Amino acid sequence: MPQTAAPLNDFGMIDIFFKTLPFFALIALGYGAARTRFFGPEATSAITRFVFYFALSAMLFRFSANLTMSEVFDPQFIMAYLLASVVIYVLAIIVAFARKQPVDVAAVEAQCAVTGNTGFLGIPMLALLMGAQAIGPTMMVLAVDLIVFSSLIVILITGSRDGRMRIGVLKTVAMGLLKNPMIVSIALGLAWSAYEMPMPQPLNEFVSILGAAATPGALFAIGASLADKSAERLEVAAWLTFCKLVLHPAAVAFAALVVFDVEPFAASVMIAASSLPVAGNVYMLAQHYKAAPQRVSASILISTTVSILTVSAVIAWVAVVPV
Template identity: 65%
Template sequence: MLAILLKTLPFFAVIGLGWLAGRTRFMAPESAAVLTKFVFYFALSAMLFRFAATLSLPEIFDLRFAGAYLLASLAVYALAMAVAFLRRRGLGEAAVEAQCAVIGNTGFLGVPMLVMLLGPQAAGPVLLVLSIDLVVFSSLLTVLVVSHRSGRLSLTDAGSMLKGLLKNPMIVSMGLGLIWGATGTPLPKPLDEFLVLLGAAATPGALFAIGASLVGRRAERVAVAAWLSFAKLVLHPAAVAFAALVLFKVDPAKAGVMIAAAALPVAGNVFILAQHFGIAPQRVSTSILISTICSVVTVSAVIAWIAPLL
C-alpha cells in the first residue's frame, strides 16, 4: 500500500500545486480557465486520438467489460437516486446526485494517471469507461432532467443532446482515432511525434487544472456530499469489482483497470451539467472537493488491491 501511495502521490501533489497556485492568486481564475481549455481541446484530445489510433477496436471494445461496468454503475446510480427520493428530493436532484455517485474524473485524471501507473495496456479499458460515462450517463442525466421538467423529450431536445456529444472534443478525438486505426495505416512519424509532444502536456496540465478548479469550492451540504463521495470512492468500485470478477468473469487485467477507473473522484463535468441545469451545483461542488481529497488514500488503496490482477 505504501509503495502504491508513493507512486500516486506525485499526481496528487501536482493537483495540490495547482490548488496552491490558485489559492495564492499566482494563477488567476481566468488563467486556470485558459489552461483547462488548452488541456480539454488540445493536449488531452491529442493523447486520446493517439491512443485510439494505435489500438484495434477489440482492444478497446469488450462487450463483457461494457456490460459489467454498465450494470454495476446503473446499480449504484439507482441506489443514489433511491436515497435522494427517501430525502424527498425531486427527480432532477436525484439524477444529479446519482451522477456524482458514478461519474469519475476519467478524462483529466484517469487517462493520464492510470495509463502511466498501470501501463499502456490500460489505455483501451480506460477509453471504454470514458466513452460509457460520456455517452450513456451524460445522456441519461439530460433525459431525466428534461423529461421531468417538460414531461417529455422532444426531437429538439434529442437533437441538442446529440449535438452536444458530437461537439465534445474527447468523443471527437476518440472517434477520429478509431477511424484512423480502422484503416490499418500507421501514424506518420512527424504526426506521431507531434501527438506525443502535445499529449505529454495533458498529464501535468490536467492535474494542475484540477487543483486550480478546487479553489473557491466551499463545503456546503457536507453530509450529503460525504455520502455521495462514499458512493463514488467505495460503493462504485466495489460494485464494479463484483460485476466484473464474479458476474461477468471479465479478464482480470481489464477488470483491474475498470475497478481503478471506478474509484476515481467525482468528475468536474458533473458540476458543469449541474450548473447548466441549475440543479444543486453547490452540492456537486462539495462532492468534488471531498472526493478529490479523500481519493489520495482511496485510489491508492484500490490500485494496491488490484495490483495482483494486472
Template identity: 55%
Template sequence: MIDIFLTTLPFFAVIACGYGAARAGFCPPEAVAWLTWFVFYFALAAMLFRFTASLPMAEVIQPRFMVAYFFACLPVYLIVNLAALLRKRPFGEAAVEAQCSVIGNTGFLGLPLLVTLIGPDAAPPIIMMLLIDLVVFGSLIVIIITGARGDGDQAAALRAVGLGLVKNPMIMAILAGLVWSLLGIPLVRPVDSFLNLLGAAATPVALFAIGASLAARSAERLSVALWLSGAKLVLHPLAAAAVALWLFDLPLFMAGMMIAAAAMPTAGNIYIIAQHYGVAPQRVSATILVSHVLAVVTLSLVLAELTGRGMLVP
C-alpha cells in the same frame, strides 16, 4: 501500500500545486478556464487519438467489457437515486446526485495516472469506460433533467444531447482514432511525435487544472457530499469488483482496470451540467472537492489492493 501511495503522491502533489496557486491568486479563474480548455480540446484529445489510432479496433471496442462496466455503474446509480428520492428531492436533483456517484474523473485524472503507472495497455479499457460515461450517462442526465422540468420539448432535448456529443472533443478524438485504425493508416513519425508531444502535456496540465478548479469549490452540505463521495469511492469500486469478477468473469487485468477507474473521484464536468441547468450545483461542487480529498487515501488503497492481487499487470 506505502509504495503505491508514494507512487500516486506526485500526482496529487501537482493537484495540490494547482489548488495552492489558485488560492494564492496566482492562477485566477480565467487562467483555470484556459488551462482546462487546452487540456480538453488539445492535449487530452491528442492523447486519446494517438492511443486509439495505434490500436486494433478489437482492442478498443469490446462489447462485453462495455456492458459489464454499464452494469457496474447501474446498481450504484439506482441506489443513490432512490436515496435522494427518499429524502424527497426532485427527480432532477436525484439524477444529478446519482451522476456524482458513478461518473469519475477518468479523463483528466484516471487516464494520465493509470497510463503512467501501468503503461499503454491501460488505455483501451479507459477509452471504453469513457465512452460509456460520456455517451450513455452524459446523455441520460440531460434527458432526465429536461424531462423532470416538464419543458415539453423532448425533440429539443435530444438535439441538445446530440450536439453535446458532437462538440465533445474526447468523443470525437476517440471516434476519429477508431476510423484511422479501421482504415489501417499508420501514424508516420512526424505525426506520431506531434501527438506524443502534445498529449504529454495532458498529465501535468490536467492535474494542475483539477487542483486550481478545486480552489473554487465549497464544502457546503457536507453530509450529502460525504454520502455521495462514499458512494463514488467505496460503493462504485465494490460494485465494479462484483460485476467484473463474479457476474461477467472478466480477465483479471480488465477487471482491475474497471475497479481502478471506478475508484476515481467525482468528475468535474458534472458541475458544468448542474450549473447550466440550475440543479444542485453547490451539492455537486462540494462532492467534487470532498471526493478528491478523500481519494488521496482511498485511491491509493484500491490501487495497492489491485497491485497485490496482480490485477494491474497486463
C-alpha cells in the same frame, strides 16, 4: 505510447501510495496556485480549455490510433461496468427521493455517484501506473461515462422540467456528444487505426509533444478548479463521496469478477478507474441546469481529497487480488 509499467503486484500499498502521490501533488500545486490568486479564474478557465480541446485530445488520438477496435470494445467489459454503475446510480436516486429531492437534483446526485474523473485523471495516471495495456479498458470506461451517463442526466433533467420527452432533447444530447473533443479524438484515432494508415513522422511527433502536456496540465487544472469549490451540505457530499469511492468500485468489482467473465487485467483496470473521484464536468452540468451546484462542488472537493488514500488502496488491492 507510454512505456509499460512494472507489475503493480511487485509493490506494496505504501509503494503504490508513493507512486500515486506525484499525481495528487500536481493537483495540490494547481489548487495552491489558484487559492493564492497566482492563477486567477480566467487563467484556470484558459488552461482547462487548452487541456480539454488540445492536449488531452492529442493524447487520446495518439493512444486510440495505436489500438484495435477489440481493445476498446469488449461487450462483457462494457456490460459489467454499465450494470454495476446503473445499480449505484439507481441507489443514489432512491436515497435522493427518500430525502424528497426533485428529479433534477436526484439525477445530479446520481451522476456524482458514478462518474469519475477518468479523462483528466484516470487515463494519464492509470496509463503510467498500470502500463500502456491499461489505455484500452480505461477508454471503455470513459466512453460509457460520456455516452450513457452524460446523456442520461440531460434527458432526466430536461424531461422532468418539461413534463415530457421532446425530440429536441435527443438532438441536444446527440450534438453534445458530437462536439465533445474526447469522443471526437477517440473516434478519429480508432478510424485511423481501422484503416491501418501509417502515422506520418511529423504528425506523430506533433501529437506526442502536444499530448505530453495533457497529464501535468490536466492535473494542475483539476487542482485550480477545486480552489473555488465550497464545502456546503457536507452530509450529502459525504454520502456521494462514499458512493463514488467505495460503493461504485465495490459494485464494479462484483460485476466484473463474479457476474461477468471479464479478462483479469481489464477487470483490474475497470475497478481502478471506478475508484476515481467525482468528475469536474458534473459541476458544469449542475451549474448549467442550476441543479444543486454547491452540492456537487462539495462532492468534488471531498472526493478528490479522500481519493488520495482510497485510489491507492484500490490499485493496491487489484494488484494482488486473484482475478
